[in-house]
Amino acid sequence: MDKRLGVYICHCGGNISDYVDVEKVREAIENDGCVLMSKTTQFACSDSNQKEMVLDIQEQNLSGIVVASCSPKLHLNTFRQVSERADLNKYNYVHANIREQASWAHSDDKKGATEKTILLVKAAIAKARLAESLTPNKIMAINAVAVIGGGVAGLKAAISLSDKNTQVVLIEREPFIGGRVGQWGEMFTTNQTGNELISSLYAQLVTRKNVQIYTNSEVVSYSGSIGDFSLKIETTPRYISQDCDAKELQKAMDVCPVVVPDPFTFGITNRKAIYGFAASQYPKQATIDDAACTHCGACEKVSKNIDLSLQKEMVELHVGSVLMATGFDPYTPENGEFGYAENESVITLPQFKKLIDNSESKLIYKGKEIKNIAYIYCVGSRQGDEGNSYCSRYCCTSTIHSAIIAKKKFKNIHNFHFNRGIRTYGKQEVLYAESLKLGDLYLQATDDSPAEVYSENGRTWVKVNDILTESKEMQVEVDLVVLVTGMVPRSDKKVSTLFKLPKGRDRFLNEIHMKLRPVETAIDGITIAGTCQSPKNVAESVNSSLSAATKAFSYISKGELETEPIVVEIDAVKCTWCNECSTACPFDAITQGLDGDRKIAVVNTTVCKGCGMCTPVCPTDAIDLVTFSSKEIMNMIDALTEQI
């Protein structure tokens, strides 16, 4: 009996219908043999449309559906569930991707996009016509998640997963967990310090039996897929045992000849290659900076608790899912950008925050007391098409917050904010109001006429055509210029490259769908959280990390995962048992069997992974992959070459 198909063509708001004439597409397919009904819909994924589909399937007794909308990566499960709710086996639904692969890819050619869409929908109909009811396979899912990155996002995700009785492996590349938050003093909106936040998260984590924390560690290789990823983790030794007390450490630091700019203070202070920990840094165990250390042995001579001969260690772990929370880097200005690296009164916002934290009673930088401070906003953000076009979200708030702290902590501070429009959205607006009340001055530049930093006779000036005073040229002599640097993706991309995680136009890691699948990636079983995905403040990072933890848990919580019943089938009549297919199979899923007294190939369907590697090698074309059979593919080719 021929199929009774329903076809749904989505407008996707205007994402599809702005470039594709969806009604024309519907008309072009409505008379295709087995199409019983066809509809266009504003949003195929909407609740109301889903309900309508269920009714259509039941009332019209449909035996298959085709949905033509966005990428199946987004809504395959949505429409499979619709089918199931209508008691239609979900493998009778076929998807046509007419957004990413038609309307968006050909938004420059509406006629071409419409013609392509017609053929894509026809091809999906051709496939749906042959679709059969199938039963999914089940595979074991390991109840463990690897969280990569121990910043606030990774820590919160680890706690949330541990609460759900999942084994958690937290992998942090640095010797200490905490990420950027551990570097900040007082923060907005709660006024807690970074130390308070990280200390409380670490205290919650460290006592848990189902959490393993690896610091100084990186994932160096992985294999497997959702349900069972195998990760190799390389740990660099700290070279210092826990028995090393503060006195002994100090002695070792005193003799260490290597001095490097301290990344913890963004280089405004230096440290030795051997160093201790700040209040916010955990675990409380000193370490040696492996990249900076020359292994001269001076420290070993003064401390019996140091052993430079220790080697890197490798462990292999199995987890069901991976949660990426590798965070961001602050933007580093180009040399000369607003005087950076050329004028010694110019620093970045992260450096300024450390300067405030490290100074008592007077704000001193490079031996000079600071009174007049200029903040230049949007450095490395909102750069237009040529650079980072996004807004980094955290920085207006953090700058105003830091400026207020400076004013309250030190005497005679005058703040001048050279901005391009202040974005203290939501509750953060109260800060802006407070800063105005405290007398901070705001001067606003346009995008094409930014503020300018210049120096004369060792004095630094900032100049702007202030649009708040009819573009009058204003200039202020200042003691310090703070460049409000935005967020950029981590410069070290090893781990995201290893997992082949897609990146967006802004080079941050990309989710499948910003609104509907905001923490899932194109790689099944891998989620993203926090600022590795886009600029976020702490609250936003934590929101995304809790949602990623829940998603990761949903993959593995049942102990088993449904996998596609896509396996190969042997045509016993055509098969002559030549052994080619079993040799080609990388999983040993094909063995010799009997059909009566004839030798034929037999497939072990629990072992077959559905790759189809065995199919092209069969000399008698006796082997086909379910849902990707020659008949289905050739019918699709027929449809794609129809005249329209």
Next chain:
Amino acid sequence: MADISKKSAKILVFSTEKISDPAIDMAGLLKLHYPPTVYTITIPCSSGIKPSWIMYAYEKGFDGVFIAADGSDCVFGESCTEKTGALVGKTHILMQEKQIEPARLRMAAMCSVCSESFVKQIKSFNEYLLKSSNTEK
């Protein structure tokens, strides 16, 4: 074969669910345009393409077939590269038998974020197919 009056050649792309599909989708998301006469059929792994499908595509009027191969990224294992290469070799023999120019079948390894590379490859394949149809006439 492509006729000179066409703006673009008709190309069938065999792409894979986990690796090259995300790249092709991302090309759309980034509005990296390529000719609209490029159609994708999705399969699990590039080493599972039957030469008979490729031959059928030429028979039905496709000017070119492009295999977006999984290469070393294949989720089914490293033998994918060699096996995809083997099926391309086998198809070339069939193409020669039918006097179809081997260059009308192109293969390139395509990772899940290779959107720009996909568009570049497709555009150059399209140009090649249009040009060779031109010289054939």
